[in-house]
Amino acid sequence: MSPKDLNRRQFLTNSAIGTTAGILASSTFPFIMSAQDKSPNERMQFGAIGVGGRGASIANGARRLSDLVAVCDLDTQRIDRVNKSLAQGKATGYQDYRKILDRKDIDFVTVGTTDHWHTRIAIQAMQAGKDVYCEKPLTLTIEEGKQICRVTKETGRIFQVGTQQRTSERFLTAIGMIREGRIGKIKKVTCNIGNAPTGGPFQKSDPPANLDWNMWLGQAPLVDYIKERCHYQFRWWYEYSGGKMTDWGAHHVDIAQWALEQNGEGQGVVSLEPIIGDHPIPLKNGMPTKDNYYNTSHNFHIKCKFADKTEMHIVSKSPEGNGILFEGTKGNLFVSRGKLIGQSFDELKEKPLSSDTVLSVYKGKKVTNHMENFFSSMADRSDPISDVYTHHNAMTTCHLANISIRLGRKLKWNPKKEQIVGDSEANQWQSREQRKGFETNT
Numbered sequence: 001m002s003p004k005d006l007n008r009r010q011f012l013t014n015s016a017i018g019t020t021a022g023i024l025a026s027s028t029f030p031f032i033m034s035a036q037d038k039s040p041n042e043r044m045q046f047g048a049i050g051v052g053g054r055g056a057s058i059a060n061g062a063r064r065l066s067d068l069v070a071v072c073d074l075d076t077q078r079i080d081r082v083n084k085s086l087a088q089g090k091a092t093g094y095q096d097y098r099k100i101l102d103r104k105d106i107d108f109v110t111v112g113t114t115d116h117w118h119t120r121i122a123i124q125a126m127q128a129g130k131d132v133y134c135e136k137p138l139t140l141t142i143e144e145g146k147q148i149c150r151v152t153k154e155t156g157r158i159f160q161v162g163t164q165q166r167t168s169e170r171f172l173t174a175i176g177m178i179r180e181g182r183i184g185k186i187k188k189v190t191c192n193i194g195n196a197p198t199g200g201p202f203q204k205s206d207p208p209a210n211l212d213w214n215m216w217l218g219q220a221p222l223v224d225y226i227k228e229r230c231h232y233q234f235r236w237w238y239e240y241s242g243g244k245m246t247d248w249g250a251h252h253v254d255i256a257q258w259a260l261e262q263n264g265e266g267q268g269v270v271s272l273e274p275i276i277g278d279h280p281i282p283l284k285n286g287m288p289t290k291d292n293y294y295n296t297s298h299n300f301h302i303k304c305k306f307a308d309k310t311e312m313h314i315v316s317k318s319p320e321g322n323g324i325l326f327e328g329t330k331g332n333l334f335v336s337r338g339k340l341i342g343q344s345f346d347e348l349k350e351k352p353l354s355s356d357t358v359l360s361v362y363k364g365k366k367v368t369n370h371m372e373n374f375f376s377s378m379a380d381r382s383d384p385i386s387d388v389y390t391h392h393n394a395m396t397t398c399h400l401a402n403i404s405i406r407l408g409r410k411l412k413w414n415p416k417k418e419q420i421v422g423d424s425e426a427n428q429w430q431s432r433e434q435r436k437g438f439e440t441n442t
Contacts, residue, residue: 044108365382
């Protein structure tokens, strides 16, 4: 689909029908399309902050619907590459994201930086009057999630999190089947999010001239440059991310809790037990003991429980492979990005889902791709499909899972008070010390 121009003032929509293997009700998946061209000065303008692999990809999605006028990255080579490829060299390049936020002509920003920069940039963008599309995982800590939720409410900005599985027909179909009781009451869910790499020792060196290493570190401790700490590999260091737990966990745990209707305010897990929590290097009081090795968990199994006794297991490997297995009283259902398997799925050929079911799951909106959902939400000022509140709920589970395996003990969680129960030491892990000058203040 090639959407026509979307603008600041008005979105006119019509529907086109999409199906999943021809087995869903014909009205289940209507798609939003723009029906009116506007002059160039009517188009929205945006700045792309962080333009590595994912950052460039989401900027590319946004520029099909608006004009890319500013590109920011701490690596100047990325600025030049993305400016040339996506903006024909017409965008202004910056290493300091705050210069983008100062521009009054920019309506929204896309944020594709490393995880530990998401919260500070997103909060300051909202406070500057910008709407935000930010890649997952949105936060580095539970406290950061609380801050983002608070500022989103205070500013009234539209905020889409880049959990694209929420606009996947396959995952929406699975959730719809569960909501209609096709596999009965859910007893157990297994989220296989894959294992992480191990590596090291890595060599320390001077940072390359095209990278602002001090700024890249941001809130994290000041350390010597190691190539494997930077760019894509940042995911395997607790200083900047949460490893696979927050990388793929941000997708599958989110879908699982959405299907279980455990992603609203005051909902979520009530306990987490680390069955396995292996790390590439020894930890002391939860902290890595070496600074030149990957340090996030590479082999793990955490058993989570909800108030209704339903179990959710977050694992690094399982017989089914990467994906989510739902086990119900009437049968099982497995869903991943590549397949949807189960007897109840086969039965959809004879008894399609009600269109009302999927529309209800999708907040009553027409189903479209992730970026278009963001633009539609900016138009009517409503929450997008991947809002910060439900994402914070899922990320809280992922952060708690990491805390439990780092400390090596079971945790009890009060989702209404958002506090760890009876463990003051573990409760302190909801936040972390931020380097002076890089604090996230709200």
